[in-house]
Every structure is written in structure tokens, then in C-alpha cells.
Amino acid sequence: MARIDSITVDIIENALKNIKEEMDVTLFRSAMSPVIREQHDCFPMITDAEGKMVVGNFGSHIPEVIKQFPEGMHDGDVIFVSDPYSCGGSVSHVNDWMIILPIFHKEKLVGYSSMFGHVIDVGGPVPSSMPVTATSIFGEGIRFPPVKLYDKGVLNEAIIKIIKANTRTPLENYSDLMALVASCRTAEKRVKELCERFGTDFYFEALDALLNRTEKMMRHLITNFLPTEPVSFEDYIDDDGLGNGPFKMKLTMWREGEHAYFDWTGTDKQSPGPINYYLSEPMFKMFIGSFLISVFDPAINFNDGFYDLLHIETPEGTLMRPKSPAALGCRTHALSRLFDVLSGVLAINSPESSPAAGYGTSPYFIFSGQDEEGRSFNLMEVMYGGLPGRPIGDGLDGHSWWPAFVNIPTEYLETYYPLMVNYYKTGTDSGGAGKHRGGNCNEKLYTILASGQVSIHDDREKIQPWGINGGEAGSSSSKLLIKKDGTQIRLSSKVDNVDVEKGDQILFITGGSGGWGNPIERNPNLVKLDVARGLVSKEKALNSYGVLLGEDLEVEIEETESIRAKMREKVGELQSFNFGDRDQTLVKL
Incomplete structure (x- = not known):
């Protein structure tokens, strides 16, 4: 040869x-x-x-x-x-x-x-x-x-x-x-x-x-960054849209020599509704490799060369390996939440080296019907949210989990579909506070220009994206139907065929993401810049970051130092994970 x-x-x-x-x-x-x-x-x-x-x-x-x-x-x-x-x-x-x-x-x-x-x-x-x-x-x-x-x-x-x-x-x-x-x-x-x-x-x-x-490169990563003792982490999907939930996703990880093991035992049984995710073993191996490579050595090429080093256990009949003919249409909640769970289990022994949780789903806005000239239309738009704060910097605002994905331009939407986009922006204070701020959510307001039906697929409405290494949790998602007479109707995160009329509005707010690191360690000038850009409010700058800003948004240096000193005394030992209101929410659910 x-x-x-x-x-x-x-x-x-x-x-x-x-x-x-x-x-x-x-x-x-x-x-x-x-x-x-x-x-x-x-x-x-x-x-x-x-x-x-x-x-x-x-x-x-x-x-x-x-x-x-x-x-x-x-x-x-x-x-x-x-x-x-x-x-x-x-x-x-x-x-x-x-x-x-x-x-x-x-x-x-x-x-x-x-x-x-x-x-x-x-x-x-x-x-x-x-x-x-x-x-x-x-x-x-x-x-x-x-x-x-x-x-x-x-x-x-x-x-x-x-x-x-x-x-x-x-x-x-x-x-x-x-x-x-x-x-x-x-x-x-x-x-x-x-x-x-x-x-x-x-x-x-x-x-x-x-x-x-x-x-060869993956053997090095496994040996140097994965633990020999099993560690576990769990996160939850709010519900399946049929009144069932929350649904736990649990992952246990360890290594033996140069081989890594990932076990989904402890994950809840498959859902009656369509949030089940038939996890392809090669696909999950690629997710693991992508995560390890992105965090520890981005120069490595993605390919199947390392697959023999990874071993996956996914019990049949669970959310991650449902039995046929379980419904799968809304599986992106589990697919995206998988990355939060993977991030969490890798962070158990080294939270300082791992990102927080993101918006953890793939929100969909669906609008269909006939316009005033009798032409049928059918729009499906993928929405984005906050990506988590990371060891190397802030999370991305209003971004997709998949780096190659982009938004549909407003001009395209308004040209081909009977709607108007009033605004499309990031949500102030939706990213968890941290030394590295969590990415903010998206807020999008549509005005409907023809009667039809709207469907919504989203999650993280009830269970917040967690912060890490002292960072705060991010915000939850929400949806609002504003009728043309001003009546406001809260919509659930998973709903089909909501009737809308010309002049109605839909406010679609996705989830934010968790922050990384102690917020009072964030450079006050970065906090000032966040406030000036509308990403953080003056109130959150003061209450979470300990930064006092004057009327001209200049940092009040002495007052800020004094406030932060008092906050340090109260904080005590930093939490590896900050789940926000998750424990109380799970009890209520």
C-alpha cells in the first residue's frame, strides 16, 4: 500500500x-x-x-x-x-x-x-x-x-x-x-x-x-478530563403538552482506562405525548465528542474515529429510547436538553471548566391559514434563546444551539407570510448574572395580518436554566396572545391550533441561560456596557452584580466597592450549581 x-x-x-x-x-x-x-x-x-x-x-x-x-x-x-x-x-x-x-x-x-x-x-x-x-x-x-x-x-x-x-x-x-x-x-x-x-x-x-x-486525540481527552468514579446529573423537561410531567433526564458517566461510559439509567419512562427522543447511539457519541472537543481542544476534527472509545447505555422504554410507536414529533426538547445534562455531568468534578445551562430546547412558531386573497400559507420558524455563560466568556444572546443555524430575515417573513414583526430583540435581565453573563433570551412580537391558527412548541417555561460555579439561573420562557381588543391571554409552551384574527398579536419569549462564576467578580465596566446596551437593567446591576451606576451610567467606584464587600460577607461558599426555583417548582408540579 x-x-x-x-x-x-x-x-x-x-x-x-x-x-x-x-x-x-x-x-x-x-x-x-x-x-x-x-x-x-x-x-x-x-x-x-x-x-x-x-x-x-x-x-x-x-x-x-x-x-x-x-x-x-x-x-x-x-x-x-x-x-x-x-x-x-x-x-x-x-x-x-x-x-x-x-x-x-x-x-x-x-x-x-x-x-x-x-x-x-x-x-x-x-x-x-x-x-x-x-x-x-x-x-x-x-x-x-x-x-x-x-x-x-x-x-x-x-x-x-x-x-x-x-x-x-x-x-x-x-x-x-x-x-x-x-x-x-x-x-x-x-x-x-x-x-x-x-x-x-x-x-x-x-x-x-x-x-x-x-x-488518538480523543484518547488523550478521555484520560485527562473524565473521572474514574461514576458521577451523575439530572435535569427536567417541563411537560409533554398533555398534562404529564415533569420528565427527568439522568446521565451517569465514568471512564475505565481510555474508554468512557455514559448511562441513561434513571431517566423517566417514555412520555405519552410527543416529547420522546429516539437517541441514536452514533449521534450521541458525536455529541459527546463535539462537546469534549469544543471545550478542551477545538482543533480536533469531528469524525467517527473515536466511536470505539465511547460506550452508551440507553434503557428501552425510556424518554431517550422509546418503544415504537411512541410519538416523536416534539423531541427537540429532549434533544437540546441533552446538552445541558451532558454539560452538568462533565461539570460535577470541575464546574470551573464547564458552561452553565442554556435555553435547552428548540422553540417553534407555526402559523398557517389562508390570506385575504385565498392563498394557503404555512410558516414554521425555529426560534432561539440564551446560550450559557462559559469559562472563557459570556454566553451568546438569542442564539441557536446549532452554530450553523440562523434566523429567518424579517423581510422574508413579511414578504411571504401575512404578518408583521413589530420587534425582535433580546430580553433584558434574562441571562443569569455571573462573572461571565448568561446569554439573554429572544423576544419577538408578531402582528397577525390574516386569520389562521398558531401552534407553539417550547419548554423551560417552568424549570429554569441553571447557573454554575456561583452564577445565577437564567429566565424562563413565556407566550402571550394579545387580542386586537387588548385582551391578553397566556399561552402554554406547547399548544396546537390557537385561533388568531387579523390584528391580533403574539409575543414569543424564549428562555435565557445560566451565568458562570460569581457575579460580583465581573468587571464593573462590563456591567456598565451591558446596561448601556439594554442587556441588563440598572436594578439587576445593583442587586446581582453590586455595581452602582449614576444617572449618566458611570460606575460609582467607591459605592460599588463598598456594596460588593458587603455582598461577599453574605454570600459565603459559592454553589457549584444554582438551579433557581427548580426544587420548589418540582414540588408544585
Whole structure:
């Protein structure tokens, strides 16, 4: 076998990263759904011939899907899947459509490209296909087990007909599906060019080197940062939208030598409602690796090279591994809260090295109906919240858990949907106070310009995001319907088909995030800047940070020093975790 040098490995690695970016660009320019096109709710991947992810985000699902085709893969095949239960949770609800494309070079399989994206509507009883009231996956829309959308280059027209007949948005869904295929074909073309340039043997050797490099670095992280004694942490989802809850998510972690173990035993049983999350083992391994790499060594490339070092236990019949046909449509509450739990368990022995909790969900605003000209519309917008305070600095204000996600521009919303955005801003004082402030929430006020129905998916309404290492807890979420006559109606965080009329308003407030470190250690000039920017009020500056600001917002230095001295005497030993009102809230619930 040819011996490859490290420079060539680096060239191929960066070429693959660029290919992944080109996959995204192809999709964004071709898809029609705003959740994909504007918000970038999609995840690309390129693997080796065995299906191991070399570049990507979510970990490889390829082997589990491919084994369902005993006839094997051929040049021109394209696989389509949207059923979580038939692909081990590789897609986590039926709105996520995944394409897998085998890549052949000179009749030899050299890898796979894959992309999945969230399409707006796949049928079911409510627009956008994520009913809060679903009690099984059968009530959430059409789903496809792994099928060949193209068989040796020939399109299966029957699949297209079935798709179009089972959605409120047939044009958008067809365009999104073909955009996903085009994205994978882009990767196919570029990978073939790499094989042509370097030769298949060199290409294979480079992929092995990339996987081995990541494994070696991950062994170092596991050995140096994970405990040998088991530690546990738990957090809660408020409810399932059907009156059940809260639901506990508990994770225990330890290491044995260079191997790490993560056990979800103690997590509550699966929910009657649709907040269950079918946790894919490869995906969770990628989450763990992503977290460790991001915190301790961001230079490491994400790939499947370290998977053999991680061991996952997820009891069947629980919230994180429900039995079919449990409903999964609102699984993002558990999916996002997973990061808070993972952060917490890693922080047990070193809170000074870990972030606090964030808004811990993926809020959705859904608005559908017919405009005044009789045209149907269906909007689903992903909302964001506060990201947690961190050892290296403040949390991000009004940001997505997924770094690549962005907001839908107001101009786009107001052009294509009958609504007006009155304001879109971060919520003052919603981030937990800390030496490094927790990120603030989002507040968005809509004015409805056509009668229709609004659905809302959110969490952290009852149980706050916790602070760490002396930081305070962040704020909870809330929703308000303001009728055109001025009547105000509180909406729950999970509700379907709220009737709205022209002139009504919806105020959508997401959760904030926890702060990191003792607030009275924060530089007073940073507190002054927060107040000037509207991120912190003068009252919170005084009460939480011990900073007295004058009328001109200048720091009253002597008074501030005196106030902070008194606060230090009262504080005593700092808490590793500050759960806010969680204990009292859990008792009430």
C-alpha cells in the first residue's frame, strides 16, 4: 500500500471540509422551505466506504441503513428515509428527510454522501406535522423506511406521488427533496475528483489517517478530563403538552482506562405525548465528542474515529429510547436538553471548566391559514434563546444551539407570510448574572395580518436554566396572545391550533441561560456596557452584580466597592450549581 504523508492528509481533510460547505450552499440555493433555505436546518456528511463519517455533524447512520438492502448498492442508487424507528434514530422525527448516496469511482465504492433537512409539512392532523396532542407516531404524518428513490439512476415516480399526496406543501417538499439529492450529488462529484487526483489508494489511506488522528486525540481527552468514579446529573423537561410531567433526564458517566461510559439509567419512562427522543447511539457519541472537543481542544476534527472509545447505555422504554410507536414529533426538547445534562455531568468534578445551562430546547412558531386573497400559507420558524455563560466568556444572546443555524430575515417573513414583526430583540435581565453573563433570551412580537391558527412548541417555561460555579439561573420562557381588543391571554409552551384574527398579536419569549462564576467578580465596566446596551437593567446591576451606576451610567467606584464587600460577607461558599426555583417548582408540579 502507498504511504501517505501528513501534508497530503491535511490537503484531503480540508478538501472534504470544503466539500461539506459546498453541499450546504447547493442545498440553500435549491430548497424552498424557509427552515432549510433560510434557517439552515440540515446536516451534511461524507463517509468512507464502510460508512464511517469523515466529515459531518451528527455521526454516521450509514451502516444501519445500508444493511437493509441485501441486494447491495449500485452506481446511481439514492436512498431516502424519514422513519426514525427503521434507521436507529438517525433521523429523529418524520419531518427530517434524509438522503444517502453511494459514491463510486471506476466501479469501486469509495464512500457515501448524505444530507438531511427538516421539511415543513408531511401530513397528519395539524399544519407542520408536529401535533402536541400526538400519542403515537401514526398521528404525526407520513413516514418512509429506507427506500431507493433512485435505483441505478432511475427515479421511483411512485415515491414522488405518495409524497405529494400526503402534504399541505407538495411543491416545497418536492423541491426540498430534489435539493437534498443535488447536495449529495455535489459531494459525489467532488469526491470523485479527489480520487482522480490522488488515486483511490491514497484517498483511502488519507481517510484512515484522519480517523486515527481523531481517535488518538480523543484518547488523550478521555484520560485527562473524565473521572474514574461514576458521577451523575439530572435535569427536567417541563411537560409533554398533555398534562404529564415533569420528565427527568439522568446521565451517569465514568471512564475505565481510555474508554468512557455514559448511562441513561434513571431517566423517566417514555412520555405519552410527543416529547420522546429516539437517541441514536452514533449521534450521541458525536455529541459527546463535539462537546469534549469544543471545550478542551477545538482543533480536533469531528469524525467517527473515536466511536470505539465511547460506550452508551440507553434503557428501552425510556424518554431517550422509546418503544415504537411512541410519538416523536416534539423531541427537540429532549434533544437540546441533552446538552445541558451532558454539560452538568462533565461539570460535577470541575464546574470551573464547564458552561452553565442554556435555553435547552428548540422553540417553534407555526402559523398557517389562508390570506385575504385565498392563498394557503404555512410558516414554521425555529426560534432561539440564551446560550450559557462559559469559562472563557459570556454566553451568546438569542442564539441557536446549532452554530450553523440562523434566523429567518424579517423581510422574508413579511414578504411571504401575512404578518408583521413589530420587534425582535433580546430580553433584558434574562441571562443569569455571573462573572461571565448568561446569554439573554429572544423576544419577538408578531402582528397577525390574516386569520389562521398558531401552534407553539417550547419548554423551560417552568424549570429554569441553571447557573454554575456561583452564577445565577437564567429566565424562563413565556407566550402571550394579545387580542386586537387588548385582551391578553397566556399561552402554554406547547399548544396546537390557537385561533388568531387579523390584528391580533403574539409575543414569543424564549428562555435565557445560566451565568458562570460569581457575579460580583465581573468587571464593573462590563456591567456598565451591558446596561448601556439594554442587556441588563440598572436594578439587576445593583442587586446581582453590586455595581452602582449614576444617572449618566458611570460606575460609582467607591459605592460599588463598598456594596460588593458587603455582598461577599453574605454570600459565603459559592454553589457549584444554582438551579433557581427548580426544587420548589418540582414540588408544585
